[in-house]
Amino acid sequence: MPRATTKASKDGSDDHPTAAGPSSSSQHRFETLEKELEDLKAQKEKNTAEAKKIEQNKKLIEDAVKIEKKLYERIKMENDKQALRLHESEENERKLKSKIRDKDELIRVTKEQIEDVSQDIKTEICLNKSHSGFNDAQKLLQNLIICTVCNTNFDKSDKAPATLQCGHIACKACCNVKENKILICQSCGKSMEIEDEQSVEALPIGQAIINLLD
Ligand SMILES: [Zn+2]
Ligand SMILES: [Zn+2]
Structure with missing residues (x-):
């Protein structure tokens, strides 16, 4: 790599190590890098913590959503049940009303029949009465023309x-x-x-x- 070679030669000419150690600029750079590394580590930890927190929050939200969903399902089921019950009670009411109408009709027809029968009986009684009256008269007449x-x-x-x-x-x-x-x-x-x-x-x-x- 030509660039690395160039850099190495440049570094070699500018910051060649002394007997005391690296040059002050090199030391400074090292410290800066170290500090940056520390910062990065701290940032990474912070990020990790935040990621963890986010993960926790996500889980909390998911749990909340689950609970909400369950609650919604329960409410929906309850509503459905109630709607069904309402529908059933309406249906029952409709059936009951229909039954009442049928009974009313039956009562009306029966009443009519009773009236008819009662009229028939009245007529029969009248006929019988007049018939028995006729019979009585005939009997009387028979008795009158017979020697006792x-x-x-x-x-x-x-x-x-x-x-x-x-x-x-x-x-x-x-x-x-x-x-x-x-x-x-x-x-x-x-x-x-x-x-x-x-x-x-x-x-x-x-x-x-x-x-x-x-
Ligand atoms: Zn006689
Ligand atoms: Zn006599």
């Missing part, structure tokens, strides 16, 4: 309805006059004096009953 003694229908001739003194009505055939000319009402047991068969013919005829026979 022989249980046969009155007619306009032999079994004409004869009105007795007691007010009861029997067919002429049942108005038997006994030997002692006594006629006994079969309905009430009252006895009445009758002259003869002819007088039975003379008993008043229930014309209203005759009219019913037609």
Whole structure:
């Protein structure tokens, strides 16, 4: 290396060592270099310490970020859960409302059905009433045109309805006059004096009953 050779020759001419040691300028340079080295060492240590500190800070920040992240995850999870719960409760509320609507509808329909049935029953009762009234009237009519003694229908001739003194009505055939000319009402047991068969013919005829026979 030509430069190194040149430098070496220059150094050799300017700072050649003496018996006492290196020249003062060389000593000074050495001290300066030593000092610079010390400074550099100190700087290096300082840098190392700072690097360590930075590393520590970095770790602290990383830990903090980790904690923050975990916290965020937890909060997010909690929020998600809450959102889900809210959604579920809303869904439940919706279902419940729908159920209530269904029940209301069922109640309405049932009420209508009950009203219909009740109306039917009322109509039925009315019909039955009028029917039973009709039956009663018919029964009454049947009783009116039947002789209560022989249980046969009155007619306009032999079994004409004869009105007795007691007010009861029997067919002429049942108005038997006994030997002692006594006629006994079969309905009430009252006895009445009758002259003869002819007088039975003379008993008043229930014309209203005759009219019913037609
Ligand atoms: Zn009779
Ligand atoms: Zn009588």
